[in-house]
Amino acid sequence: MQLADYLPLFADKKVVVVGDLYLDEYIIGKPSRISREAPIAVLEFREQHSVPGGATAPACNISALGGRAYQLGVVGHDQGGRQLSEMLLARGVDVTGLVVDPARPTTTKTRIVARGELVYPQHVARIDRVDRSPLSEPVEQAVITYLRWVVPQVDAILFSDYKCGVVSEAVIAAALEAAHTAGKLIMVDSQGDLNKFKGTTLVKCNQQEAEHFLRRPLRSEEDYATALQFLKEDLAVTSVIITRGGEGMSILDLNGDYYHAPATTRSEVFDVTGAGDTVIAVLTLALLAGAPILDAAHLANCAAQVVVRKYGNATIQLDELQKELEKI
Known part of the structure; x- marks a missing residue:
């Protein structure tokens, strides 16, 4: 099959995405002068907007690629939680798995951005409000109860772990039990301790x-191959992927064979925010569509080049991925 042939097969693939939910807030101003109070730029306010972030x-x-996403995570009983729920609904994401915790404010990341007339926007600072x-x-227990209910109805579980408490050992154990009983994939994208995810399907x-x-640098292809083999055996997973920015990604498949999937095109990098989230989403849909791991990686590379x-924190549309595939 050609890579583009997998795209129609994304339709209606069902994935429950479990993880830490953020509200990404942007406050944008135009630089006007240097402050007299400190050596910093003074920004004149221009606009403010928010988008879903983290595991959303x-x-x-x-959802944008034609799949059906079920969001499972925790929000506060606050304006941020309501706003996040509304934005997810508007993007076609099922929010019946949003657990409201009045004692835990919705995680919000506020980015202060300077935007001039002739230059790209520049992040000046970021303020994280997180528990x-x-x-x-x-x-x-509410998270686990929903997880056990939804797993038989979906094709895969996707963990998006930002180390903010939702992806606990108890939640992972419940997911492993439910997924193994129902024969479902468990995909992992983690910024936390990879040891938590032993026995899952794919770790990225x-x-x-x-x-x-690993507590060692990765420089050569041999370094990556050795690292992937260690991770696969240590975590007892089917496949492992290490993303390498502009160099694409390195893969160890279910047979233990090593591949380097280079970036499909050299894109002008405007903002890397959300690229990893796009990669794990496309990998999941591609594997569910029957793509071999190397084809799934090439599709994910193409998607990352777009975002x-x-x-x-941008998403990719199906037609954008189609157009990117036409370039290779």
Whole structure:
């Protein structure tokens, strides 16, 4: 099959995305002068907007590509939680799995951005309002209850772990039990401890996360091949992928064979925010569509090339991926 032949097969593939939900807020101003109070730019306010972030990003990508995404995570009983729910609904994401915790404010990341007339927007600062404490037992049980209910109805579980408490050992254990009983894929995109995800189907991390976990640098193809083999055996997973930014990604398939899938095109990088979320979303849909892991990786590379040319936590549309595939 040609890579483009998999795209129609994304339709109606069902994925529950479990993880830490963010509201990404952007406050944009035009630089006017240097402050007299400190050596910083003074920005004159121009606009403010918010988009779904964190584990909502892969869910939004899945929905935009024709799949059916079920969002499972925790929001606060606040304006941010309501806003996040409304934005997800508008993007076609099922929000019946949003658990409201009145004691836990909705995680919000506020980016202060300078935007001039002739230059790309520049991040000046970011303020994170986040609670990284473990979920309370009732809230964790609510997450597990929904997970056990929804798994028989979906094709895959996707964990998006930003180390903010939702992806706990108890939640992972419940997912493993439910998925193995129902024969479902478990995909993982984690910024946290990879050891938590032993026994899942596929684990994806970026180069920096892999180096941190392995406590050694990755420079050569041999380094990547050795690292992937260790991760596959140590985590007892079917496949492992390490993304490498502009160099594409390295893959170890279910047979233990190593591949380097280079970036399909050299894109002008505008903003890398959300590229990893797009990659795991496309990998999941492609595997569910029957693509071999290497074809799935090439599709994910193409999708990443599109989103890095966009500003902010962007998603990819099916027609955009189709056009990108026509370039290769």
